[in-house]
Amino acid sequence: MPSSSQASSTEDGHSKRPRGVSGFTLPKKEISMVPRHGQVEALSSRRWKKLLDLLETLDRWIDEDPSGGPALAFREQGLQDWYGKLDQVTRPRSPPSCAVSARWACLTADDQMAIVFKVFNRYLEVMRKLQKTYRMEPAGSQGVWGLDDFQFLPFIWGSAQLVDHPTLEPRHFVEEKAVNEHYPDYMFLDCIKFINEMKTGPFAEHSNQLWNISAVPNWAKVNQGLIRMYKAECLEKFPVIQHFKFGSLLSVQPVKP
Numbered sequence: 001m002p003s004s005s006q007a008s009s010t011e012d013g014h015s016k017r018p019r020g021v022s023g024f025t026l027p028k029k030e031i032s033m034v035p036r037h038g039q040v041e042a043l044s045s046r047r048w049k050k051l052l053d054l055l056e057t058l059d060r061w062i063d064e065d066p067s068g069g070p071a072l073a074f075r076e077q078g079l080q081d082w083y084g085k086l087d088q089v090t091r092p093r094s095p096p097s098c099a100v101s102a103r104w105a106c107l108t109a110d111d112q113m114a115i116v117f118k119v120f121n122r123y124l125e126v127m128r129k130l131q132k133t134y135r136m137e138p139a140g141s142q143g144v145w146g147l148d149d150f151q152f153l154p155f156i157w158g159s160a161q162l163v164d165h166p167t168l169e170p171r172h173f174v175e176e177k178a179v180n181e182h183y184p185d186y187m188f189l190d191c192i193k194f195i196n197e198m199k200t201g202p203f204a205e206h207s208n209q210l211w212n213i214s215a216v217p218n219w220a221k222v223n224q225g226l227i228r229m230y231k232a233e234c235l236e237k238f239p240v241i242q243h244f245k246f247g248s249l250l251s252v253q254p255v256k257p
Contacts, residue, residue, distance in 0.1 A: 047107055048114050054089070055122045061085055062129055079134045116157050121187060124154060128194055147209050148191065152230055158188025159223040170222050174203050174214045 065078040107115070130136060131150060147155060162168055172178040173192050183189040195207055204211040216222045234240045246252045 051119045075134045162219040
């Protein structure tokens, strides 16, 4: 595991900006070679299966929540109990070669497609279940002017997956029929489906940023724009980037005056 540390601000109040940002997201050409989630399994080994097993356990804990009831007090207690279990699983152990670290140590560059479309996609399912079950409020939401209340990366990777798609264009993701037909295979459309489930009213009103993106002529331009937006809205803003873990994979250097 690479060493990590929390980001901090410089003396003049500017945030430290991560280097090597282009390597932080997977190349869209490689992602677009995987048109359907189901085909990812054939591209790599099952080294990442332990991560799926862990996420399956986290999902099961939500179902096993004994607090019950829709009242706020019950929801808060249930979430605290769930997080307490998670903390026990992920808490650093001695020696460093603990089970959690071992899960990551076995991964290689060959697993990157599976990490995105199997592991990360399963992670999204667990997070959405938490958000629904405990009615979690987003932190720092920009409301209708934000891309999404909870996630950003799946839109980047999901748009890359759709580059050069023969039939699906950006204008189609605001059409409910297209979303319902294709969401199991495409991460971007799965994100849109979740938004449609959680929000009411015209799409242009509750998700104005995405509505504007639907007018972009092709997925390559959508992907490029989302990467620029991610750098500006996440990687270059201290209130957001301070929660990232930095190390040899994602380093951070002070911005020169």
